[in-house]
Amino acid sequence: MGQVTLRGIRKSYATVDVIKGIDLAVQEGEFMVFVGPSGCGKSTLLRMIAGLETITAGDLLIDGIRANDQRPADRGAAMVFQSYALYPHMTVAENMGFALKMAGVARKQRDEQVGRAAEVLRLGELLGRYPKELSGGQRQRVAIGRAIVRKPKVFLFDEPLSNLDAALRVNMRIELSRLHKELGTTMIYVTHDQVEAMTLGDRIAVFNQGHVEQLGAPLELYNRPANVFVAGFIGAPRINLIERPPVSGAAIAHQALWTALTSQTSTDAARIGLRPEHLHLAPTGEGIAATIALAEHLGDVSILHLRVDGVSDLLHAKVGANLPRCEAGQSVRLLPDANWALPYDANGRLIE
Amino acid sequence: MSMKIQADRLAPWAAYLLVGVGALIMLAPFYFMFVFATHSRTEIFSLPPPLFFGDDFLTNLTILTERIPFWRNLGWSLYVALASTALTLLFCSLGGYAFALFEFRFKKLLFGLVMATLLLPSFMNMIPTFMIMDVLGWIDQPRALYIPGAASAFGIFLMRQFVAASIPRDLIEAARMDGCGEIGIYTRIVLPLLKPALGTLGLITFIASWNNFIGPLIVMRSPEMYTLPLALRSLQSPVNTEWGALMAGSAIATLPLIILFILSSRQLISGLTTGAVK
Numbered sequence: 001m002g003q004v005t006l007r008g009i010r011k012s013y014a015t016v017d018v019i020k021g022i023d024l025a026v027q028e029g030e031f032m033v034f035v036g037p038s039g040c041g042k043s044t045l046l047r048m049i050a051g052l053e054t055i056t057a058g059d060l061l062i063d064g065i066r067a068n069d070q071r072p073a074d075r076g077a078a079m080v081f082q083s084y085a086l087y088p089h090m091t092v093a094e095n096m097g098f099a100l101k102m103a104g105v106a107r108k109q110r111d112e113q114v115g116r117a118a119e120v121l122r123l124g125e126l127l128g129r130y131p132k133e134l135s136g137g138q139r140q141r142v143a144i145g146r147a148i149v150r151k152p153k154v155f156l157f158d159e160p161l162s163n164l165d166a167a168l169r170v171n172m173r174i175e176l177s178r179l180h181k182e183l184g185t186t187m188i189y190v191t192h193d194q195v196e197a198m199t200l201g202d203r204i205a206v207f208n209q210g211h212v213e214q215l216g217a218p219l220e221l222y223n224r225p226a227n228v229f230v231a232g233f234i235g236a237p238r239i240n241l242i243e244r245p246p247v248s249g250a251a252i253a254h255q256a257l258w259t260a261l262t263s264q265t266s267t268d269a270a271r272i273g274l275r276p277e278h279l280h281l282a283p284t285g286e287g288i289a290a291t292i293a294l295a296e297h298l299g300d301v302s303i304l305h306l307r308v309d310g311v312s313d314l315l316h317a318k319v320g321a322n323l324p325r326c327e328a329g330q331s332v333r334l335l336p337d338a339n340w341a342l343p344y345d346a347n348g349r350l351i352e
Numbered sequence: 353m354s355m356k357i358q359a360d361r362l363a364p365w366a367a368y369l370l371v372g373v374g375a376l377i378m379l380a381p382f383y384f385m386f387v388f389a390t391h392s393r394t395e396i397f398s399l400p401p402p403l404f405f406g407d408d409f410l411t412n413l414t415i416l417t418e419r420i421p422f423w424r425n426l427g428w429s430l431y432v433a434l435a436s437t438a439l440t441l442l443f444c445s446l447g448g449y450a451f452a453l454f455e456f457r458f459k460k461l462l463f464g465l466v467m468a469t470l471l472l473p474s475f476m477n478m479i480p481t482f483m484i485m486d487v488l489g490w491i492d493q494p495r496a497l498y499i500p501g502a503a504s505a506f507g508i509f510l511m512r513q514f515v516a517a518s519i520p521r522d523l524i525e526a527a528r529m530d531g532c533g534e535i536g537i538y539t540r541i542v543l544p545l546l547k548p549a550l551g552t553l554g555l556i557t558f559i560a561s562w563n564n565f566i567g568p569l570i571v572m573r574s575p576e577m578y579t580l581p582l583a584l585r586s587l588q589s590p591v592n593t594e595w596g597a598l599m600a601g602s603a604i605a606t607l608p609l610i611i612l613f614i615l616s617s618r619q620l621i622s623g624l625t626t627g628a629v630k
Contacts, residue, residue, distance in 0.1 A: 052525050073531035085522035089544045102531035150530075 001063060002028045002153040002186030004049060009058035011044055011210075018044050020210040021058070026154075026188060031180050034190045035197040036207030037233070043158055045207075046190045050079050050156050063153060073102070078147035079156040082163060084139045086131040092142050093118075093127040099150045117148045120182065137168045141175075148183070157189040161196065173199060194234055198222070206230045222275075223340075228348040231273045237303055237316040240274045241344075251310025256288045257334070261341045269343030269351055276303070278337040279317040281326075287333035290315070295326045302326065306334065382606070389600040396595050412600040416587075419594065421576045422601060425583035428494060429605070432579055433561040436498035440557045441550050443503035448511020449542050453521060463512075469505045474566070482570050496571040497579070501561065507553050514549035515542070555616055562609060580605045 004026040011019035019041045026032045034042040047053040049060060051072030060067045067075045078099075086095050093114050100110045118124050121141045131139055140160060147155055157176075161169045177200060180187055191197055197204050198218045206213045206221065206229070213233075214226040225231035231239045242261065245254045261272045281287075281304075293314055294305040304317045304326055317334070319326075326332065343351040388396050391406040416422050450456075451463050481500060482491075490496040519542060527537045543550075565581040572578055575586060584605065587598045 050529060052528065071531075072529045077529070079526070079529050081522045081526060083520060083522045085520065085526035087523065087526075087541060098527075099530035102536070146526075146530075 003061075003063050004154055004186065004188065005059075005061040005064075006045075006049075007059040007061070009045065009048065009060065010056045011041070011048060011053065012056045018210055019048070019056075022212055024205060024212065024215065026186060029184050029186055031187045031189065031200055031202045033197040033201035033204045034188065034207055035192065035194060035204055035233075036213075038192060040207040041210040042190045042207045046079075046156050046158055046188060049075075049154075049188065050077055051075050052079075073099070076153035077156050078150045078152035078154075079158065080140075080143050080147050080160045082159040084131075084143040084163075086139060086142055086146070088131055090130075091127065092123060092129055092131070092134070092145075095131070095142060096127075096146045096149045099146070113149050113151075114145075117145045120148065120179070121145045136164055137172065140164060140172060144176075144179070148179075152185065154186040154188060157187065157191075159191055160189075161191075161193070169196075176200060194236065198234075206233060208233075224350065225273070225342065226350050228271065228273065228344050231342065231344075235275060237276050237318065239342075240276065240279060240315045241313070242272045242274070242311055242315070244270055244272075245310060253289050253308050254310025257308060257311065257336065260288065260336050261338055262343070264338040265341050265343045265351075268345065270346040271344045271348075273342035273344060274336055275340060276316040276318040278340040279306075279315060280335045280337065281317070281319055281323060282333040282335035284333060287335040290332055290334050292326055292328050292330045292332060294328055297321065297325075304332075306332070308334070385599050385606070386603050388596060389603040391596055393593075393595050396599075408596060409600060412594075412596040415594050416597040416601050419587055419597065420578070420583045420601075422583065424576055425578050425580050426604070428577065429562060429580040430608075432494050432497045433558050435494070436501045436561045437554050437557045439498060439502035440504060440507050441554055444507030444511045444553060445543065445546055445550065446538070447503060447508040448513075449515050449519075449538065449546075451508065451512045452515035453519065453524060466505050466508055470509075478566065478570055481567075485571050491571055492573045492577050493571075494577070497561075497564070497567050501557075501567075504557070507557070510553055511546065511549055514546060519545050551616065555612065558612065559609060562605075 006022050006024040009019055009022045010017065022045060034046065036042050044053060048055050051067070051070065055068050062075055062077070087098065090098065093111075096114045096117060097110045100113060105113070114127070115124075118127055121144060123138075123141055123145055126134060126138060126142070131142070134142065140163075143160070160176075161172050164172060173196060176189075180200075189196075189200060201218055203216060204218055204221055205215045208229050214221060214230045216224075216226075221230060221234050225234060225239075228241060231241070242254075242257060245251070245258050250258075258272070261274065262269065265272075288308065290306040290308045292304055293307050296303040296305075298321075300321055301318050302321055302323070304319060306315045306317060308315055315334075345351055384401075387402060387405055389412060390409040391402050392408045392411065395402055395406060395408070447466070451459065451466075485491055485496045485500075488496075490499075523541060523545075524537055527541045532540060563581060564579070565585070568579045568582045572582060575583065578586065580601070584598060584601045587594060587601070
């Protein structure tokens with residue numbers, strides 16, 4: 001129960017292709033996250049799975065049955081909307097029981113199921129209230145409750161936490177994780193927030209311009225991004241991408257950095273990616289010369305934005321806060337950890 | 353200095369006086385309508401005219417019911433007003449909902465056409481309406497009054513604005529996921545949420561139909577099919593107008609509206625401003 005398979009899924013509006021052929025299999029009980037910049041097609045794909053958008057081409061299979069032409073309610077999917085989409089004229093209990101009512105479930109059984117879902121989400125005392133009498137977090141819980149009551153094969157979440165404040169978002173994230181463990185139901189979760197993606201997902205699909213750039217476990221995506229888009233999208237501060245220095249006339253520091261980075265990997269690379277936490281500060285006299293352009297002290301760590309002679313972009317380094325205080329304009333020495341260097345070819349693909 | 357303080361103190365009283373006089377001028381005709389409804393014609397035209405209620409109301413009512421089929425006319429007025437209100441609410445809410453939340457071909461053009469009908473002066477419709485009703489064979493039938501008024505451009509516009517302002521698309525989609533068909537979405541989600549706007553439009557439509565004079569004048573021929581405004585008008589003639597009976601009929605005709613307005617004036621005002629101030 002709860003296997004979702006996409007085969008060559010496409011979506012076009014008139015002449016514009018929004019989704020350009022997606023093949024993806026969401027396993028039973030899996031927490032799959034769709035992540036990507038806005039306009040990449042992740043929400044559209046979710047809505048296609050839900051049945052709120054038509055599928056231009058390809059097959060959508062839910063538990064092995066082709067669902068392209070099924071009505072949304074018949075697909076066994078429940079959706080949680082970003083805006084919660086609670087019916088304002090119904091109480092919490094009526095909101096949660098509405099789908100059951102539509103399905104013709106008897107009142108007694110309906111009340112039972114709503115009661116059970118309310119228990120799971122600790123909504124017991126709120127059942128008689130109207131949505132306008134609830135806080136944002138409570139509304140979100142009701143929206144999730146409404147989805148749970150239907151006992152769907154798959155939950156679809158469309159950026160459900162975007163309207164909550166930061167503290168509440170952390171709580172709801174934990175709650176969602178707990179819920180997934182408790183229910184064991186397949187979940188597909190759309191977000192643009194990579195922290196949500198990294199913390200919630202069993203697997204993450206990174207979307208860009210209507211196709212999937214990479215599909216994998218969170219740490220796999222973080223440590224071995226398949227291409228420069230994924231490398232740049234996952235991780236904050238952004239990964240450093242250092243261009244190969246020109247054959248002649250390269251700056252000394254640029255050349256030294258490149259040599260240090262390629263000591264452990266392929267030398268055919270056009271670019272090397274290196275996460276900010278793998279760029280260390282070195283004692284005077286060692287490493288590569290750099291100047292601090294901006295230092296952000298976050299308390300536990302400091303983010304240094306560094307200028308290296310010959311390298312066009314600023315480099316980012318995440319360093320421990322126990323180092324002597326760094327300020328803008330100061331000269332430092334850098335020591336990259338070449339074990340973590342990621343070589344990319346001229347097309348931006350990772351050289352394995 | 354003291355002059356200024358005095359002027360400040362007097363200003364509100366002057367305002368009250370002005371508003372009070374205005375209110376008197378506005379209400380006087382209504383007052384005299386009710387007063388004259390209880391006097392005979394001779395009393396009404398005596399000098400000075402009666403200022404307080406008399407005891408000829410029942411006599412006037414008898415004259416009224418002898419001259420015109422008054423209760424029948426009242427019935428038709430009520431029937432036509434209720435029918436056109438019900439139809440207007442149905443079609444305007446459907447139309448407004450569609451124009452606000454559905455995507456379809458020529459949507460903008462169609463909505464433009466609907467709105468353009470607001471620009472036509474109503475007297476331009478008089479002759480075409482008569483000709484169409486004549487062709488349909490609907491002359492002297494109540495449907496000639498409530499069918500043409502079954503959907504008004506103003507009503508569609510009001511509903512569309514209200515839907516756009518207060519019913520998010522997500523809600524419709526949530527209902528669709530919950531298993532509602534299109535009719536289910538309209539009856540279970542859209543209609544309940546439209547209640548304030550429906551109340552406002554219903555009230556406006558009912559009042560307009562109740563007061564409609566030109567419409568019945570064009571399509572109604574036999575006195576027993578007349579609605580009240582027309583029937584009461586038929587009491588008037590250059591000579592020998594039963595003013596007391598006319599006033600009694602007018603007073604009775606006004607009562608439903610006054611009751612309706614007292615019950616729902618708050619609703620009317622809030623409904624009209626809901627879409628506007630958000």
